[in-house]
Amino acid sequence: MSNPDKTTKPSRRAFLAGAGVAGAGLATGAFAQDSAITVQPWMQELGDGVDAAPYGMPSPYEKDVKRRTVEWLTADNASSINFTPLHNLDGIITPNGLCFERHHSGVARVDPAEHRLMIHGLVDKPLVFTMDDLKRFPRSNHVYFLECAANSGMEWRGSQLNGVQFTHGMIHNVMYTGIPLRLLLEQAGVKPSGKWILAEGADAAAMTRSIPMEKALDDCLVAFAMNGEALRAEQGYPLRLVVPGWEGNMWIKWLRRLEIGDEPWHHREETSKYTDLLADGTARRFTWEMDAKSVITSPSPQAPITHGPGRTVINGVAWSGRGTIPRVDVTVDGGMNWHEARMDGPSLDKSMHRFYFEFDWDGKPLLLQSRAHDSTGYVQPTKEALRKLRGLNSIYHNNGIQTWSVDADGRAENVEIS
Amino acid sequence: MSNPDKTTKPSRRAFLAGAGVAGAGLATGAFAQDSAITVQPWMQELGDGVDAAPYGMPSPYEKDVKRRTVEWLTADNASSINFTPLHNLDGIITPNGLCFERHHSGVARVDPAEHRLMIHGLVDKPLVFTMDDLKRFPRSNHVYFLECAANSGMEWRGSQLNGVQFTHGMIHNVMYTGIPLRLLLEQAGVKPSGKWILAEGADAAAMTRSIPMEKALDDCLVAFAMNGEALRAEQGYPLRLVVPGWEGNMWIKWLRRLEIGDEPWHHREETSKYTDLLADGTARRFTWEMDAKSVITSPSPQAPITHGPGRTVINGVAWSGRGTIPRVDVTVDGGMNWHEARMDGPSLDKSMHRFYFEFDWDGKPLLLQSRAHDSTGYVQPTKEALRKLRGLNSIYHNNGIQTWSVDADGRAENVEIS
Missing domain, CATH: 2.60.40.650 (Immunoglobulin-like)
Structure with a gap:
């Protein structure tokens, strides 16, 4: 591989010259009056009215732009993955309907009116919040990527999957709205011995992960919205932990419980799973x-x-x-x-x-x-x-x-x- | 009204103190073990698998979060408006399914394979582009708001509509991906006398607006994607003119034609409509x-x-x-x-x-x-x-x-x- 410092740097002049060169390759850009002045059928009839789609969907011509799963990857679709169609997307925002999913017991159907978030353990004052309680705290908005630690994982032993949707599609990038976790922890009063947090989800897997206190106080959010609207069910509606820059499995969905402790819990998803088995049989842990x-x-x-x-x-x-x-x-x-x-x-x-x-x-x-x-x-x-x-x-x-x-x-x- | 310079400025200290005060008001934040440790029904059954929604939709609990129209406002839904539910949203991204719509002959059902964009008039080389041609040009990504000039228009004579969705919901804010219009104009070669552009849509209204060349060369985009995916049909699929900061009616949808001229066209939508009739009977024009x-x-x-x-x-x-x-x-x-x-x-x-x-x-x-x-x-x-x-x-x-x-x-x- 060549030295990274020896790459060519694009200048504005090169960019414009490039645009000029484009013309040579754009043979179909020639003037073709017959096609241009055709009055197409859609100019000759009224289209749908504004009452047609109170919540809109993509054009039928875009029906192949969708999340896809890989059948052989998992035994059951309720503990599986589907993938973001990165090859179809542009810009940096992933539309909510195309954000990859990974769940371990299917998409929990949580009623927000019945949902609670509990903070307990090594705190001065254990707390239970309703969704309405949470929405009285100051909130913050950030665009973050969420990538599964297993993204591109099937490629370790050589190229396996023929499509960027499958090799790299366990990622999405959305604007999250949520409460800085720090503010909720301040409310409960973390004891000096409280150094770790167990986050637990309200799905049938009761997914759990240990999060170090330092990260929790830094930039974690307890999020209730993505790209402006409520979280999607498959992304943890009505509440998800956002752990910026860290592996997706820690972003507990359907978040119901935050227990404060003095050491990590060593649960299944941070021991037998989501650790990196090395050639010598030892495993890297906490590679967040x-x-x-x-x-x-x-x-x-x-x-x-x-x-x-x-x-x-x-x-x-x-x-x-x-x-x-x-x-x-x-x-x-x-x-x-x-x-x-x-x-x-x-x-x-x-x-x-x-x-x-x-x-x-x-x-x-x-x-x-x-x-x-x-x-x-x-x-x-x-x-x-x-x-x-x-x-x-x-x-x-x-x-x-x-x-x-x-x-x-x-x-x-x-x-x-x- | 008080002097704008006399407002109080929030300090970080005030912000944190405020968050502390919040506890006093959050009576329901008291520890209530019975509700917190309840194992809800959704923790006792498997949820939907990853094959359930190749293109996802909001939770059924969010069914009231939708675009709404005002029945008395227009004679027909094919020439009408529906409104973004601003009261339900947070952050700065409007989800594509909730972006307000305004169209004059309904939503055109354009086949992208048959769609063409023509540039003609005062140019050296008239051009016709397919969608594939356009995607060979350098593209750019920007988050812009689109507001209808008529947003809040029913309020001139006093408060009329009881809801921010109706008073202010003719706006959305998305990340657009498109080709700088400047690059397409350079390709055609605008003659020195070319000072204005007529943009025309491929809907049954053949919506047209005059755009000054200076704006076209500055920051206009010929956009094909919004929030990462293809434009929605009601937002001009497959091609829309983006005119940043200017009134929404100029953002021609289903864009099919750009004619270069030496003066504005004075068409219907910039004379009898989208001009501001003053008390003395004269009208403000080109208030973009x-x-x-x-x-x-x-x-x-x-x-x-x-x-x-x-x-x-x-x-x-x-x-x-x-x-x-x-x-x-x-x-x-x-x-x-x-x-x-x-x-x-x-x-x-x-x-x-x-x-x-x-x-x-x-x-x-x-x-x-x-x-x-x-x-x-x-x-x-x-x-x-x-x-x-x-x-x-x-x-x-x-x-x-x-x-x-x-x-x-x-x-x-x-x-x-x-």
Whole structure:
């Protein structure tokens, strides 16, 4: 791999020149009066009125834009995963209807009027809150990514899944509205010995995770809204713990209980699961923070190049549990030459970032990769480097560089190169 | 009205002290072991699996969170308006399914494979683009508000509609993804005499508006996505013109044609409509920019205070077509005392901003108002001041301060005070 410092940096002049070059490849951009002045059928009839959809849905032409599951991955759909269609999306907001789901006993059907949040254990004053109680506390709004620790997990032993939806789609990025957990803990009064929190969900799995007090007091939220509206049921309606930058399994859904203790609980989901088994048989534990990662979402196996040679947009996303993404590099030749991508859209802490790289495709096969740099200076590693460190046993925390091979017809495949 | 400079400014100390005070009002926050340890029915059964909703919808408990229309407002639902339920929302992102709609011949059912965008008129090279052609140009992502010029228009003659959804709900705020219009115009080569653009929609109304070239070259987008996914049909699928900070009627939906000319076209929607009839019978024209505005979304007539006296959160939104909102003031006594609200969430150019004001309600009647300051120093005026300038004939560009009266039971009403 070439030196990251030797990448080319896009200048405004290069960007505009690039846009100019685009014309050459846009053969269909020629004036064709017959198609342009056609008065299409939809201009000749009234459309639906404003009473048609009190809560709107996507156009029927977008019916293939949906969450998908992988049948062989789990024994039952009530303890499974579906995946965000990253290849269909743009910008940095994931629409609520397309946010990936992972649940261990299905989507709990919680009645918000009956739901309670209890704070107890090593506190001065145990408390029980109704939803109405909680909404009297000051609230805060942040766009955060949520990534499952198992995202890209099936790829440790080589490329398995042919589509960015499946290799990287256990992630979403939404604006959460919630109460800083710190304010609720202050209300209960945490005793000096209180160093850990057990968060528990109100689903049939009663999902639990241990959270260190330092993180709880820093930036955790008890969230009740996402992208402006109430949480979706599959995302923990009516209440979810938001643990910014940390693995998704800790973001307890249907949050009902916060117990304060002096040490972690060592429950199932932080011992036999969500720990990283190394080659020597020992396991890494409490690997909460999500390392910097990026992936090209288009072209990709589910989003081939259909327009032939000429001006082509490479589209992708990057994120880091430790801050922002000031830079992403892209290669079209498997790492022989790296180019600095164009970052676009708001750059927010612990949020997804969008990058683009526009280039003129000569119609020859491509090996596409992207490489994220985060605001701490960390650079996304190769899968090879990760495997040297951790072996092949783990399914968690694979943030290695992804490769798509594109053939002369524009079709893309999930491959590995070394 | 008191001097805006005499408002109180919240300090971090006051914020924390306020949060402490909250406990006093939160009587239901007492420990009640029986309700907290109840194992609810939803913990005793498996929920829905991940195959249940490939495109997800809100919880059934949120069924009243929806767009609503006002039956008497228009003769037919195919040329009408429905309104965003602002009182139910939080943060700054409007979910796509709840974005207000305004159309003049119903929602056009456009097939993206057959859709074309033509650029012609005073250009070197007339062009026709398919959707695939357009997606080869560099794209950009921005969160912008879209407000109808008629938002709050029914209030010129006094309070008419009892709910913030109806008085202020002709607005939404989403992340748009699109091609800078400048790049498409560069491709066609605008002649020196080309000073105006006619944008035309592919609906049965063939909606048209004249846009000055300076704005087109500045920040307009030809957008194909909103909040990450394809535009919704009612928002112009597959292509809409985005005209940041300017009145919504110019944001042509189902965009099919951009004609370059040397003067405006003076079509119906910029002469007999979307102009502001003054008291002397003359009309203001080309009043494109949306002035700074704010409104308290809760408490409000559709969102009464239900918890009785004590700690209460005032929640609201503010926006300006000229920049950002660094400050909003709130009064609970009809303007005798103003307090600086707490701004929260990203502050983005020409985007909605969220503000909060937490206070201890003594249970006596309230007169709630909010007043936005934008980044140019402009301060939101009273309705009275606006009426002195413009009279009562117009229905457009009412950005006056809104008043809600709240009675001792927490019920809110749309009122006017002088």
